Amino acid sequence: MENIMNSNEAEKKYNKWIVLLSVAIPVVVALLFGVKLKDLGYDVEPLTFLPPIYAGINALTAVVLVVAVMAVRRGKQKLHENLMKFAISLSVLFLGMYVAYHMTADSTKFGDTNHDMVLSAAEEVTIGAMRYVYLFILLTHIALSVVIIPFVLITYVRAITNSFERHKKLARVTYPMWLYVAVTGVIVYLMISPYYAN
Structure with a gap:
């Protein structure tokens, strides 16, 4: 009983950080997503090399999550712990690259074959109908x-x-949601990549 109380007390110390990060991360990403460095007067080249890298990071995250679950089911707690820390690090790395790309490059529209930023009739x-499939995957990916x-956290x-x-x-509950986010990140990249301007 005492151990449970100590665990609960220890968790409470982290709660304010969890709330802060859970609100701050999406807000900061949304704000930075709308900032274009060229509009602020910075002469920067679009970081067009990043999307395949951060899609690869998503793929690696998915693999790490699966291996981490297999490890804990086999009683390898330390391996599981290390893999989960690695998965969190990969997610942070992905986020940094994702924001950097969108701060330096214009968004791509799914189906925009002539790269004019307008989806013609x-x-x-x-x-x-593939547009609706893409939008469903993208929106559920973003929401989750x-x-x-x-x-x-x-x-x-x-x-x-x-x-x-x-x-x-x-x-x-966390594992399937996180795995869905990682896998759909790769799918979104594969679907949108043909429409990137070269």
């Missing part, structure tokens, strides 16, 4: 990438405060 006909932040805090039963219970 002819282009809409060409892509047809915001929702997943507190889930990852709370799940992690429960582990480091030795509240393992509560950690496992929440991880059953």
